[in-house]
Amino acid sequence: MKHHFRLLLSLTAILALGSLAACSGKPTTTQSPHKRVTLTFWHGMTGSSQQTLNELVRGFNHSQSKYTVVASAQGNFANVQQKIMAAAKSDTLPTIAQTTYTNVPDYVHGQFIVPLNDYLSKRTMARIDPNLRQVSYYRGQTYAMPFSKSIGLLFYNRDLLKQTHTAVPRSWEALQRDATRVKAQGLTGLALNQNFSAEWDTLTSQAGTPLMTPRPKLTSPKMLAATHVVYDMLKAKTATTAGTDGYGNVQFFKGKTLFYSGSSAAIGVLQTSTPKGFHWGTAPLPSYRGNRHVSAIQGNDLVMFKSASTAQRRGAAAFMTYLLGQKQTLK
Known part of the structure; x- marks a missing residue:
């Protein structure tokens, strides 16, 4: 009984202190446990x-x-x-x-x-495609989480292809030939973004000498030949870069360019900004010398x-x- 009586006295004292604090009008210093x-x-x-x-x-x-x-x-x-x-x-x-x-x-x-290894569980990490996870792996740690990823695509002007009797090219060699042929008609074969490193990455990977490697073979004849595909087209003016526009879809939508090499992430942008009466489609990037290598992974990650x-x-x-x-x- 004494124990119960003391407990009641203690509870009464606590309640009384709480009431006094509430009546005093002074803010309490206790932080809300639900603060985000x-x-x-x-x-x-x-x-x-x-x-x-x-x-x-x-x-x-x-x-x-x-x-x-x-x-x-x-x-x-x-x-x-x-x-x-x-x-x-x-x-x-x-x-x-x-x-x-x-x-x-x-x-x-x-x-x-x-690194994210200490914060994301192994189960969570396992939900990421191994190829995407490898892109974010550096020096034995995962420093980024794949987020807005994409691959390279070849966008084409349906009406121009029909007008010039041109098929969607399956190889870079065919694209080069078509671009040279339509130049006489005042048309450009290919529009590229301001930065065309993704195309170089894809071409050099198809050639078996990838750029994105610890020791790229920069002087390899195979690598030089692969990078020259884009370089030669730009020099011959059968291809053009976006320049200050940033992205090649601006040039592409002017209606004088057969193809645009861009990212799959651009599909949403193109759908909302396509000029009236303009018809376009998409295809995989061309192969290089018969090697249809998977298009280079592009896009962005999240870092902490x-x-x-x-x-x-x-x-x-x-x-x-x-x-x-x-x-x-x-x-």
Whole structure:
């Protein structure tokens, strides 16, 4: 009985203190256990892709009560890269960011990012296609999560092909011949993005001398011949680069170019910006000397920055895991 009486006295005292605190009108210092951890997310998505990404972010935020992802568009992918480098110097990096996978080694050397192995479970990592996972693997660690990935495609102007009696080329050699033939008609064979390293990567891989390797054979006759496919077309003016336009679809939509070598990620952009009466289709990139090598993987990954707190890192891992869900992947 004495024990029960003392317990009641203790409970009464606690309740009384709580009442006094409430009546005093002074704010309590106890933090709400439901306060969310904010995760800042820089990305380079625009247009319909940005809208879709925002929907994914809202879906994650509504799916749990621990974290809030705040997505922030930083312009195009080049702008994101510039801002990451500037933020690294001023110590104002976000929690996570979208970046081209080729930037990962620079981030590792600059000690900007942390490997994801300690934050993403083996089960989660196993859900990523091995080829995509390998792209994000560096020095024995996984430093990035594949996110907005794509492959190279050959877009073609249906009406021009019909007008010039041209078939969709199955080889780069056929594309070169067709481009030379239509030049006399005031047409350009191929439009390329401002940066055509993806085409070089594909061609050199098809030649058996890939560029993306620790020791590329830069002086190999096979590699030089493969890179000259694009170089020779540009020199002969049977191909053109986007220049300040950034992407070759601008030139392609002017209606004087048969083909555009671009990314599968551009399909959504082309669908929303196609001029009235313009008809186009897509095909795999041509083979090189009979070797139909799989098109080089392109696109962007997600990285986690070292400046993020432990709670933010856990939240970033939860967000990445959410994005790997079937519903989100399909979206």
